[in-house]
Amino acid sequence: MNVYRVIAVARKETRQIVRDARSLYLALGIPLMLMVLFGYALSLDVDNIPIAVWDQDRSAQSREFVDRLTSSKYFTLRLVTDSYGKIVRAIDSNAISVGIIIPHDFSRKIKKGSTTKVQALVDGSDSTRAGLAMVYLETIVATYAEDFRAESLVRQSVAARIVPPVEPRIRLLYNPELQSRNNIIPGLIAIIMMVIAALLTSLTIVRERETGTMEQLISTPLKPRELIVGKLIPYFGLGYLDLVMVYLMGQYVFEVPFRGSLLLMFLVSSVFLIGALSMGFLISVIASNQFFATQLALLSTFLPSFLLSGFVFPVANMPDWLQVITNIVPARHLITVLRAIYLKAAGIEVLLVPTLVLVLFAFVVTTLATRRLGKRVV
Numbered sequence: 001m002n003v004y005r006v007i008a009v010a011r012k013e014t015r016q017i018v019r020d021a022r023s024l025y026l027a028l029g030i031p032l033m034l035m036v037l038f039g040y041a042l043s044l045d046v047d048n049i050p051i052a053v054w055d056q057d058r059s060a061q062s063r064e065f066v067d068r069l070t071s072s073k074y075f076t077l078r079l080v081t082d083s084y085g086k087i088v089r090a091i092d093s094n095a096i097s098v099g100i101i102i103p104h105d106f107s108r109k110i111k112k113g114s115t116t117k118v119q120a121l122v123d124g125s126d127s128t129r130a131g132l133a134m135v136y137l138e139t140i141v142a143t144y145a146e147d148f149r150a151e152s153l154v155r156q157s158v159a160a161r162i163v164p165p166v167e168p169r170i171r172l173l174y175n176p177e178l179q180s181r182n183n184i185i186p187g188l189i190a191i192i193m194m195v196i197a198a199l200l201t202s203l204t205i206v207r208e209r210e211t212g213t214m215e216q217l218i219s220t221p222l223k224p225r226e227l228i229v230g231k232l233i234p235y236f237g238l239g240y241l242d243l244v245m246v247y248l249m250g251q252y253v254f255e256v257p258f259r260g261s262l263l264l265m266f267l268v269s270s271v272f273l274i275g276a277l278s279m280g281f282l283i284s285v286i287a288s289n290q291f292f293a294t295q296l297a298l299l300s301t302f303l304p305s306f307l308l309s310g311f312v313f314p315v316a317n318m319p320d321w322l323q324v325i326t327n328i329v330p331a332r333h334l335i336t337v338l339r340a341i342y343l344k345a346a347g348i349e350v351l352l353v354p355t356l357v358l359v360l361f362a363f364v365v366t367t368l369a370t371r372r373l374g375k376r377v378v
Helices: 003-019 021-041 060-071 084-092 106-112 127-155 181-201 204-211 214-218 224-252 262-286 290-308 320-328 330-344 352-377
Strands: 049-055 075-080 098-102 119-122
Touching (some): 003 021, 049 084, 049 127, 084 098, 084 119, 181 224, 181 290, 204 290, 224 352, 262 290, 330 352
Parallel strands (some): 049 075, 049 098
8 A cells, every 4th residue: 555645645535625515514513413403302301291180189188299299300280170171181282291180088098097099190192201100100109108107107106117128229320310311422422423424435436436536546556445545534534523522512511421531432433433434435436426325324324323223222122133133233332332431431341342343344344345446446
């Protein structure tokens, strides 16, 4: 490989990038837009669920129960009513997600120590939100019942303290606040890098053919691998700039904690970036025009990276055959690495397997792009 020819191609491609405003917009504008849109709009936290309450008892105990619901961050009281039908209509109009109906004998039964039933109407059209709302309700009801029973026993001087047979001591590691953005932002970095890198390089070779400059390059002593490496250098610099930019946004805009090695993160991301750029080159070699190259790049990067990488949907919840397919999605392995570095401060000894998969991905895709370009040149 001739270094001077590689540098000449890199200088030529750099000038082309500077002259082409679309490339700079793709490289710098879209990552910022995606970080802002996904960072603020995409949240897996379910709180402030709007509820309606029909308190038929109107006692001190029922009011205390409602206070327990609304004082938590999970529920927000939107409607106080005296009709079952109004609750149903409010759920139908999406004004509320949960309707609570407290029976008229609520206080009398709990004072006697007997079981009383509280009805909850939950909007099941959003299964995730409905499932979490039911868990929150069951937890708050169980806590209220236990506290009321303990207070009653204390008043009766039966016991000063109820000792449960098992007392759980739960310690949340790595993300104790359970903030979904701490999980989303590292994964979003991988998605952005995959999509932008492939989009940028997917237009390089096909643009040379459409503008007629490919014939001039073929007539030079350039070898296919020298052409690939020379064109890769400026786009690698742009991709690295994107990586730094989204990392800084994650740190200072979304305040995601970073506990691991910054050097390790950038090294593994560099390997992934080389593979993503080479994938774009491969698309550019096989595409017949720039429009087809752009569509193919989006289809082969964004959809698999978004749906099959574990970014939003856990891979463990997918069918077994689909879990096997997800192993060929490079974004899945980078997301694993980034989340472990960000939240767990994991070292290379823990991340060796996904890192080696990314190295293999970069090698295979770069080799395929070089060989396919060699055939097109011949």
